[in-house]
Amino acid sequence: MSHEHERLVIIRHAPYSSNALREGLDVALVAAAFGQTVSLLFLGQGVLALLKEQAAGAPGQKATLPTIDMLEMYDIDQLLVPQSALDALNLQAAQLVDGATVVADDTLPELVQRHSYVMNF
Amino acid sequence: MSHEHERLVIIRHAPYSSNALREGLDVALVAAAFGQTVSLLFLGQGVLALLKEQAAGAPGQKATLPTIDMLEMYDIDQLLVPQSALDALNLQAAQLVDGATVVADDTLPELVQRHSYVMNF
Amino acid sequence: MLHVLNKPPHSEAAAQMLSTVAEGDGILLIEDAVQALLHADWQGWDAAADVSVCVLKEDAASRGLSGAALNSQAILVDMEGFVELTEQHTKILSWY
């Protein structure tokens, strides 16, 4: 199977503390709306965006969890998390939203290589 | 001796990659111009601001080394660097501008405590 | 002195903060720093004998870490508690 027009968006920022997470997700959503196949890879602090127990933001700060929940509607169903990223935060896969998939760290180089478009946020 | 109106400005950002370094130095200069006694403490990446071999910035980026060299004219002669910050960058004291003083790490809590105004940049 | 940290517990800012904490100081964790709740072994929890470490409750909740807070020795405070801490300490130093 060719991955000619597949896009990988790498999310590395936590919710609330910057707009990087949200604006990265926006790129993923727009690409999906344009018919591209989009996968998301969550590294480092980005993994925190997948915590399912996130409450609504403090007054005035928009939450990103609703956007994460919306990804499936856009056919973005690959939400990949390396095992080491979970471990570094002492998190268990069960604490993440449904749809998050834990992947082995040694698959990352191949994962990044096989997408024609890769962007870091 | 009272340190009632002494100010400590902590510099933690490297040259060129943000304006944090320069705008932190500006606060130190203005405080000195207002007659306050000002000391500078360089932590982490901030130590790089003291490297004496810095060349002029790439086109369009203003260098901060001339500002460092100017501090003495404002009677800011305490440029303090903890030994561990030097070690973390594999630097020697001889690579720093004249006037930089290496201090032992265990003096930091007392240093921070004894100034009435302490600000991080 | 009250130290207010808003970066993750293993950040450079956190390490810098810990290198300056003195006996009798207080530490308050806000924004990304509330992640310390996930790290029972974080150095900051025992920064010094009489240094209390507080965590801003609403920032822990919005980040999905309220559950982690239950299992921690952290003192949870709300925004009024934050202000109370600044009443108790005459100097406040933010690490970001």
Next chain:
Amino acid sequence: MLHVLNKPPHSEAAAQMLSTVAEGDGILLIEDAVQALLHADWQGWDAAADVSVCVLKEDAASRGLSGAALNSQAILVDMEGFVELTEQHTKILSWY
């Protein structure tokens, strides 16, 4: 793939980059990443057998690290060399 790093060698961004580097990739260090010249033991220097690590010369010079570059196995490139690297690699991934 060419990886372009602009954060210090011991940053999270650097570690994330190294976790994705594949055989045949290239690494270019710019801005704060040129500090890797100070760290002979930085993991990135041996990221993989056939991965070359280049350093942007003018960023090293402006940061006072030209001397460190002399003692390093790094390949120094200027801006034209930067462009050349992007000619050789069809994909470019920036880590910041």
Next chain:
Amino acid sequence: MEYGLLVMGAPYTSAAPHSALRFAKAVISRGHQVAGVFFYQEGIHNASSLMTPPQDELNMRDAWIALHHGHGVTLDVCIAAALRRGVMSEAEAKRHGQAHFNLDAPFELTGLGQLLTLQQRCDRLITFA
């Protein structure tokens, strides 16, 4: 007690303005005064009258203005930091030959000396960055 706030983060980039605003309200609700807020570094963007967030999000500038009108909090913006980042008052716009501007009252462009004055005047100064 009197509090002064130093805000160095931009809205929609940093959580700092949000934390600062919530802190200011809590200070007031505990019976203290917020004498002033000084905006420096990226914080100067809080003063932009052109900031137009989506309707379901807080307009940070409006929130600061409400704090000013409700509680007399001064809103000072470092002029040097603001000018280089593209935030200026009508007076500065005239001085620099610009037809447009994006800062007006109750925000005031001022020098860094104002920050030192705020710090000396207040019982507490706290930074949000």
Next chain:
Amino acid sequence: MEYGLLVMGAPYTSAAPHSALRFAKAVISRGHQVAGVFFYQEGIHNASSLMTPPQDELNMRDAWIALHHGHGVTLDVCIAAALRRGVMSEAEAKRHGQAHFNLDAPFELTGLGQLLTLQQRCDRLITFA
């Protein structure tokens, strides 16, 4: 070859615009084309017509405009990112009831789709952030 640039750092806050500009010039001097620059996140501040750095410093917006006039480089700015941060064109200002604006030609407000188009059209896309 054709190059596209994605710039996500603000002048005077990040080295990204400076590195991007120097890269763009080197691309051109090696005989390639820079098709366009897309400004996103904090990068949108590069387009501000009110940016007023001290005289001894580069005005980043002017530098981008020179690149546009000299080499036909398009300068696209993400409209959603720009509006929430206070950068808007005259047309957007009218739509939002603002008397002032701080973005004009050759900078263009556009959607994120333009970034994807740039990426597909170009042989190389490189991010400076």
